[in-house]
Amino acid sequence: MKNRKFFVFALAAILLLTVILSACSGTSEGGSKTGTGEGKAAAPTKITMLVPYFSTEPPTDDNVVVVEAEKRTNTDLKITWSPVATYEEKVNVTLAGGDLPDLITVLNPFTPQVRKLVQQGAFWDLTPFFKDYPNLMKFPEETYTNTKMQDGKNYGIPRVRPTEGGGQFPYIRKDWLDKLGLPVPETLDDLYQVMKAFANNDMGGNGNTIALAGPLDFVYNVMNGTSGWFMVKDGQLVHAMLEPGTRDALVWLNKAYKEKLIPQDFPALKFITARDMMAAGKVGIFSDTVAEAWRTHQEQLKVNPKADFLPLVSLTGPFGPYNFRDTGHYGMHMIPKSVPEKKVRAILQFMDYGASDEGAELGSYGFKGIHFTEENGMKLTTEQAMKDNVSQQAFGQLFINYDKYMRAYFAGMPPEILERNKQIIDARAEISVPDPASGLYSETKVTVGPEYDKKIDDLRTKIIMGKAPIEAWDTFTDELRKDPKFQKMIQELNDSYQKRVKGQ
Amino acid sequence: MTKVSRNTWTRILQDRYLYLLGLPGMLYFVVFKYAPMWGIVISFQDYSPYTGLWKSEWVGFEHFVRFFSNPDFFMLFRNTMAINLLNLLFFFPAPILLALLLNELRTGLFKKSVQSIIYLPHFLSWVIIAGISFQMLSQTEGVVNKLIVSLGYPSVEFLTNENTFWVLLTLQSMWKEAGWGTIIFLAAMASVDPQLYEASKIDGAGPFRLAWHVTLPGIRNVITILLILRLGDIMDVGFEQVYLMMNGAVSSVAEVFDTYVFRVGISQGQFSYSTAIGLFKSVVGLILVILANKSAKRLGEEGVY
Known part of the structure; x- marks a missing residue:
């Protein structure tokens, strides 16, 4: 009889403990520190991000492109990849939660949610910063105009897209x-x-x-x-x-x-x-x-x-x-006000590299000879690119430059169709x-x-x-x-x- | 008073291990069911996630006024009620009838296979059922319409007809859930005293008499309880089903509270407004449950509490 009583007590205690433990485990992770020691130029800048992916699988932390991008820009990236199908909800939940990453990609900057947060001063006004970043300045004027908030300021780095070829x-x-x-x-x-x-x-x-x-x-x-x-x-x-x-x-x-x-x-x-x-x-x-x-x-x-x-x-x-x-953008990357100015600069530097030809090539195509080959100016992706999850749909969502003909091309397209599409896009640009x-x-x-x-x-x-x-x-x-x-x-x-x- | 409370405490002390065992369950309800209920305060606020629950501005009944003075309120109310009443009238009795029929089957294999087949649709998601409906009923691609056309009749608009949309929804619900709903009634029927059947048979009752005078009265309390619970959900229409089946041609009869909340509230980030509508639905549901429970008790039934 006594034994049985003990058993019941032990079981109850274990159950209770489980509840307490599982309640605790949620908080322990979020407490990790962000940002690195100041002044140490050598230490990579740690950047946390929320980014959508359009590929079937998100790139992992040890993805070749991610590692290479970290090396080239001296950063330590902690990216939360979220599938595009539910991305908007993910952003809403993240914004509502208040614990924001250093960089958050917003596909539609004009939802009431985002507007309200901007009005309340939750994000950095990046307008005065852009002039120091030559590659970001290469984006068309239209792209910047169309990502301005109601007060005429840019609260994010536009995800640049061409203006032609996108409409239905x-x-x-x-x-x-x-x-x-x-x-x-x-x-x-x-x-x-x-x-x-x-x-x-x-x-x-x-x-x-x-x-x-x-x-x-x-x-x-x-x-x-x-x-x-x-x-x-x-x-x-x-x-x-x-x-x-x-x-x-x-x-x-x-x-x-x-x-x-x-x-x-x-x-x-x-x-x-x-x-x-x-x-x-x-x-x-x-x-x-x-x-x-x-x-x-x-x-x-x-x-x-x-x-x-x-x-x-x-x-x-x-x-x-x-x-x-088209508006010349597909959303923007926003930086919360909680990020110190020094880090804002570092993030812009990072994104500026991504907007360079070199950075964009890395982002969407990976390494030449391994992930793609070049033939009459067209990049052909190899099977290795598939294996390593290197594509525009993956890291290319972050590192991208302005390419007028981006929407003329689709994987597997023969050159004559691409050429025709380029002409169509040029002709549309005149009247669109x-x-x-x-x-x-x-x-x-x-x-x-x-x-x-x-x-x-x-x-x-x-x-x-x-x-x-x-x-x-x-x-x-x-x-x-x-x-x-x-x-x-x-x-x-x-x-x-x-x-x-x-x-x- | 003190005596009672002392008694209670002694009893709790006596069964302390049982209470300890029950504690995780109670904690679960407190943490995940009761605590979040405080969230309804945002329906009286102009809630913004950034300022949070404590600092958001109080606006009183503004969201409720906006909701009730909305010219579409009547339409939403009508559609929600119509779809639910049709469900109550046709979909609710369907599993009872099915269960009665199944109850008559004595042979194991046939009964089991029929049961398995009618349970199956329950496990399909609404997305799949909407897809199947479309494949069957669409005018451009649908199998049924192709058959009708090949017989020389004009194609029938099943999916874009305002007059038949509610019927379509009810039939879909019945197809999906009627089989699954029989489980609880079959279980109740199994507990009816076999002596009653035997006695009635000796008195010369046929199968219909047996069903009417023995089986149905035997499961009456189960039916009542399920009906009361169902009334509590009268303001809810399965969001997925309506949302998936809705299109521009039928939206004046298809738009219900749930789809409205999604379209106007959630996707516009108007959390306070959404919560206000949700609260209204819950209050109506609660009132109906209480009323139904009271009248059930007055009629001599057990009720849910």
Whole structure:
């Protein structure tokens, strides 16, 4: 009896101990010191970071590129890699937690979360520092302008990206056009004729050719001559959805829907499904980036060697030729105010090296001869690169330089396609139109914006599908024009826009 | 009073090892269930993670006012209630009926294999079920629609029709969970006294009479308890299911509190607003549970507490 009692007691004690221990283990790690002794030039600077990765596996601490980057920049990197699929949540949780790393990559610098923290002074204003770092200064002006916060300052090192080739814009089955003897469409009207020809001649076979699938935003953009939901009219920022171009786009799309040129259940059709249909040769026109066009092209080539997927240079609407111009960035690397200035300098030095040609090559391609070979100016990655996890999707997320043609290229692309894509990108650069509202700030938009966006989007869907008459759109937009909250949102965005135009 | 408390203490002292054994469990509830409840204070604040719980500004009922005065509130409420009432009406009795049918099966192998098959969908995630639904019902790619078209009829819009969306959701839930739900009812049925069956049979009761007069009354208390618990969740609609099945054509009937919280609250970083809506849902759920429990007791049932 006594023995049994002892047993119960021992068991209880063990259980209790486990609970206490497991509660403690959480805190012991976070307490480790950051920063190194001052003045010792030889000691590597310790930098903690939160960075997304797009590769299947994150680079490990002993990854060859990481080790080499540490050696070249005299740093000791402690990088938390987080998969891109859940990266935004990871950032939100990290920001909410308050225990920030020395460098935190934010893919969208304009979320209310980040803005609020910037307003509260949680991050370093890096604007005055950049001039000392020649490689960072090589980034285009546009990249810096578009990463400015509402106060006109840069609170992060931009993750530089080219302005061309990134938008979801139509690419077309050139081989179908050739078969039908049609020229490459230049206007929306041309495009409509091509769509009808594709469908009527059942170019995809099986009697259910879909002329146009994928994102439809380009129709609104061409009709309004702007990118996104805002446009500039007489120097003022206005909501593009209230403009006649949007109504015309709806009529255009509704007609295409009625004539079965677009999928009959397009709102339920997932992007990826539509893309697969394009790759399978059932669809004539799809919207995606220049590089992505090659991906579906490549898949179709396996069954049809004559297939040719051509990204369009532009489509002409009432405002002239249009194509999408990107912001020149994909987020930025931010440094919390808790980091001392000396270390901020060290981090900038580190990132500056990453923006040099040498650093960027290391970041995305690794060592020449081991991870890549060079052939007529094109870098071909070797199998070793795969084994060592060396790619743009891994450490290339941190070390990158400005390359105008970055989005022309995709692994495995033949030189003639790359050359054609470069020409397309050059031609687009002449006419492309940016989103004027990108990065603009409106307090009202944070609270009511998503609700309006959804209402607009839902009604557009209904009108295209013929579930609501086009007159419903007129009534709806009339209401929006009188809606004080909606107007306040536009007013605030316009103020923010005017501020930026005046260079404040 | 003192006598009672002294008694309690003596008893605790007597069973001290048992209490010690229970301590980790109690700690678990305190640390992970009760302590986080204080988080609801942020629904009365203008909470910012940077300033934290202690320094965020107090705004009283501002978030609640904003929520209730929202013109979409009625739509959200209607959709949430409609989907849940349909579930209550059709999905809730489905496992009971299934369990009654299974209960009639006496042979082992057939019963076991049927059970295994109907349990299976429970282990599929909603993402997969949404994918399957799409593969079956889509107008461009769906198998069902291809069949309909090949028979010479026009294709049917299963996924983009506002009028049938709630039905679609209910059928999906039934397909996924009805089988799994039978487990608890089958267990309850197993505990019904066999003598009752025998007695009824001698009195000439057929299988329907047996089910109606013996089995169902025998598991009545289980049904009541599950119903009360279900009422507590009446403001919750499975977020994943609705979120995955929603599209622009049906969103006026598909948007529920949970998707609204996600879209307007969480993804916009409005934690206080999200919490306010969550609190409202919980309060409604709690009231329903209490009411249902009271009326169950008044009707002579046991209730959940």
